[in-house]
Amino acid sequence: MSAVSETAIETLLGNGARNQWYMICPSHFVTEKPLSLRRCGYRMVFWRDNAGAAFALEDRCPHRGVPLSCGIAMGDRISCGYHGVQVDSRGVAVRVPGAPGSKLEGSRHTKAFPLRERNGLIFAYVGDELHAEPPALELPEELTSPEFSSFPCYAEWNGDYRYVIDNVMDPMHGTFLHKQSHSMSFGDAKATFRIRETPTGFVFEKEGQRNVNFDWTEYGHSGAFWLRLEIPYPKTGGPGGNFHIVGMMTPIGPNATAIVFWRCRKVSDWQRDTWRFLYKNRLEARHWHVLEQDRLMLEQCDADANGRENLYAHDMGLVRLRRVLRNQVVEQLTALAEAGRHVA
C-alpha cells in the first residue's frame, strides 16, 4: 500500500468519497435552462432536452473555462455563451464554430456525470478515474416497495455534511433536543447501545428499548450512502405504525450540505390517502419544526467542532461511521496513487 497524505484524505472526505451515487436536488430544479450547482467538489451544470431527459457536465467550458451554465441548452448538448463551443452530454466538444477543424473539435475534456431520477430527486454518479461506470443504485425498501408511501423533504444547510451524518447517527439527541416534540417525549434518557452488522452496513441501536423513541439508526451503502431510522407514532399520527425516515446528505462545499429526508409510512389503500392527507395538513409543519432544531444546532458549530470532542459510549455509532467513511477514502486514494492517476 502506498501512503496517502492526511491532506489528501481530509480533502476527499470533505468532498465526499467517490464511486457512488449522490442525491443532488429535487427533479423539478432541473429544466431546459442550464442550472449550476456545486456538489462533491465539482461545479456541475444540469439541463434537460425537450423530451425531459436530464444531463450533467462539469460546469466549465473546455475552451477558456467559463461556466457552461452561462450558455444555452440544445438538446443533449450545451452551447457555451462565450464563443459558442458545443459540448455534448458525454463531455465531447462536438462543434467549435469559431475554428472548425481545430484540435478541440471532437476531443473530450469535460467530465460527464451519469444521472438517475428516483423518488422525486436527481442522483449523479461521482466516479474517479478508475471507476467511470456507475454501480446499480439501490435505495431502501421504503423508497421502492409499493407498500410504502413517502414524501421527500429537501433542504440545504450551512454546515459540513459530516455533522449532519453525525446528527443522524446519534439517536440520543432525540430525547434531549427534541424532547418537546409530539413523538420523542418518551423513553429512558439513559441507554446502552450496541452495533449490529447488516448486509449493507450496520445498525446502531439501544439495548432493550425498541419502538419507544428514536431508538436506532442504520447506515447502508448500496450504490449510494443512506441512513435510516424509525420513530414510533402515537395514535393521533394516523395509520401505518412507525414513521420511517431515510436520509441522504451530499457535500455542497466546505460549509454547506444538500439534504433529503424522505418521510415514509407503511400504508396502502385508504390508509395511504389518510396518511398523505394528514401529513400535508398536520404533520409536515411539525416535522419541519423538529428539523429546524437540528439545523440551528449544527449551523452554530465552528468548523473545528469535531476536532475537540470528548466522546462517550452513545457516540460509538458515529465513531464507527466516521471510520467507515475514512477507510473508503483511504482505499480510493491508495488505488489512484498506485495507478498513477489523478485524485478528483
Ligand code: FES
Ligand atoms: S470559453 Fe466557452 S467557447 Fe470560449
Ligand SMILES: [Fe+2]
Ligand atoms: Fe434531530
